[in-house]
Amino acid sequence: MDTSTKVNWLKLLQYTVLLGVILYVGRTLFVPLSFSLLISFVLYPICRWLEGKGMPRWAAIAICLVVLLLIFGGLGWLLVNQMMRLVEEWPNLQQKLAVAIRDVSLLLEQNFGLKVARQTNWLESVGNNVAANLLNMLKDVLYTSVVSVVLLVLIPLYMALILYNREQLARALYSLFSRSEHQKIRTILHETITTYYNFIKGMAIVYAIVGTLNTIGLMILGVPHALFFGVVASILTFIPYVGITIGAILPMTVAWITYDSLWYPAGVVMVFAVVQYLEANLIFPWAVSYRLQVNMLFTLLAIVAGGILWGASGMILFIPYLAILKLIADKHENMRTISLLLGINDGKL
Numbered sequence: 001m002d003t004s005t006k007v008n009w010l011k012l013l014q015y016t017v018l019l020g021v022i023l024y025v026g027r028t029l030f031v032p033l034s035f036s037l038l039i040s041f042v043l044y045p046i047c048r049w050l051e052g053k054g055m056p057r058w059a060a061i062a063i064c065l066v067v068l069l070l071i072f073g074g075l076g077w078l079l080v081n082q083m084m085r086l087v088e089e090w091p092n093l094q095q096k097l098a099v100a101i102r103d104v105s106l107l108l109e110q111n112f113g114l115k116v117a118r119q120t121n122w123l124e125s126v127g128n129n130v131a132a133n134l135l136n137m138l139k140d141v142l143y144t145s146v147v148s149v150v151l152l153v154l155i156p157l158y159m160a161l162i163l164y165n166r167e168q169l170a171r172a173l174y175s176l177f178s179r180s181e182h183q184k185i186r187t188i189l190h191e192t193i194t195t196y197y198n199f200i201k202g203m204a205i206v207y208a209i210v211g212t213l214n215t216i217g218l219m220i221l222g223v224p225h226a227l228f229f230g231v232v233a234s235i236l237t238f239i240p241y242v243g244i245t246i247g248a249i250l251p252m253t254v255a256w257i258t259y260d261s262l263w264y265p266a267g268v269v270m271v272f273a274v275v276q277y278l279e280a281n282l283i284f285p286w287a288v289s290y291r292l293q294v295n296m297l298f299t300l301l302a303i304v305a306g307g308i309l310w311g312a313s314g315m316i317l318f319i320p321y322l323a324i325l326k327l328i329a330d331k332h333e334n335m336r337t338i339s340l341l342l343g344i345n346d347g348k349l
Contacts, residue, residue: 191327
């Protein structure tokens, strides 16, 4: 019996486990580097076009960075502006929330026999536990904030250096292979850039459609700050199923407090459930999976694996990595099994 295939699959499993360990241990380095690579691939056509117009490379890169900053800055300003409007209304919401809590307390006492004093003791106990863990929570928040600030500095720096030194990096990559493979590597690099661009375009379409549908649904219900809640919920859709649930909690609470009725929170749940169904079964497959030509099953598996190894960042980054793996597998006959597994079903046996 020929055991070469078994040995090859065993080696593949070993390499996969080793790669997973390396990615997990080195996530602090690989995550910002991966984001930088993602952004640099997307901006490369723009930089090349500007350089073709006679602009120095450093100036072309600087213009791309400024445009990127303006886009994200505008989105951030929109969210902060909506957040400040929500904060201005917080005193009124707080009063309604206090009334709602009192009504729930009376309901628990009348229907379940839970005395108000017992409820108060339980709330105090929970508050004490939260206070005891508050210092650790603040440390975690501070650490996360510092890391985020560092990443905000490192990612544009990495991106600029990758774009500036792209020929040197490409020559170093070519040197790893024989000259006969250079054309194939060049083709893979070109298609990789296209893959990243399609991924970014697809995700932008997903966020835009989901955000628009969320906002329209919340506006129809009359929920205050519908634009803010709709955009935040659309951004959280990168976390499958859980993200949309987290995004729905605050508008449900605001709707309940504003209208003193459970029908409005139920309406928010209905809006987000319909949008989630459309996003998972229609919008995401059309905008991302089909554009990347990757099987939806393995797209979801990549999201889960990315979340395990790199957290929320991995959920975003592992999808284009999966598409690149399929792209490489398509060009190597000994990787045909992987190519068939990752490919989209054409309906033929």
